[in-house]
Amino acid sequence: MDVDTAFLNSTMDEPVYVKQPPGFVNERNPDYVWELYGGMYGLKQAPLLWNEHINNTLKKIGFCRHEGEHGLYFRSTSDGPIYIAVYVDDLLVAAPSPKIYDRVKQELTKLYSMKDLGKVDKFLGLNIHQSSNGDITLSLQDYIAKAASESEINTFKLTQTPLCNSKPLFETTSPHLKDITPYQSIVGQLLFCANTGRPDISYPVSLLSRFLREPRAIHLESARRVLRYLYTTRSMCLKYRSGSQLALTVYCDASHGAIHDLPHSTGGYVTLLAGAPVTWSSKKLKGVIPVPSTEAEYITASETVMEI
DSSP, rough: OTTGGGGGBBOOOSSOOOEOOTTTTOOOOTTTTEEEEOTTTOOOHHHHHHHHHHHHHHHTTTOOOOOSOEEEEEEEEEEEEEEEEETTEEEEEEOSHHHHHHHHHHHHHHHHHEOOOOOOEEEEEEEEETTTSOOEEEEOOHHHHHHHHHHHTTTOOOOOOSSOTTTTTSSSSSOBBOOOOOHHHHHHHHHHHHHTTTGGGHHHHHGGGSSSHHHBHHHHHHHHHHHHHHHHTTTOOOETTSSSOOOEEEEEEEEOOOOTTTTEEEEEEEETTTTTTEEEEEEEOOSSOOOOHHHHHHHHHHHHHHHO
């Protein structure tokens, strides 16, 4: 659901004055200014005021704000829980039945002028598909295609692996990039993919992120390779299966100081629910240098338990 002119619903929390706009100037008092009583697009505080307004509104109709994710609200009903994910003026509603959804929709439309955009198929860059049997599939196919087009990579060259072992990223013979913006832009897009729906590139992106300050030509080439890999495998998705056992399955592992990255180790984990990952991580172990490989495993296992 989409809220029409969302920012105009909030009220100001401090005095703000604006000049009289063209066409609405008071001829008797052309030097007068207007005092704003409500939020307005273009104000720095407008997004925050709207967020506070929608937060108070959802609380008034019985929703609770998730303490760990402030964009997520939930409410218990006789048929089960209902969830609302808020992103600026877009509301993603998940209900246990059409009856509960229609009831919440009526509550919201009484408070705001809203458009019902129907069944979700795209949200925050994700392609979403809901099967008739209840399975939910998430992919980044459209986002990856757009990123590949913007970066002008060779999409005809198929790439089946994200990194190439024959290209050492820590070598110092490769020349520094004169313009680092293209590299930073690609890594930024890769970070979004890695954090949102492609856990398979978590390690390559974590590795490439270490060179954001002073990237070399080999790093840009490697970043483009990861993007080509994403484009080649853009149809890969996360599929959550309806009716599967509601239990967490967790895996973790650690590498003990690769020769090019001594003395640091890398640890990672993946948490599966309903047949697909819900959280994952791959990063360099900071703050401590494991001496035996067992120590690296224990550190990663400890972080995994905290994540659970």
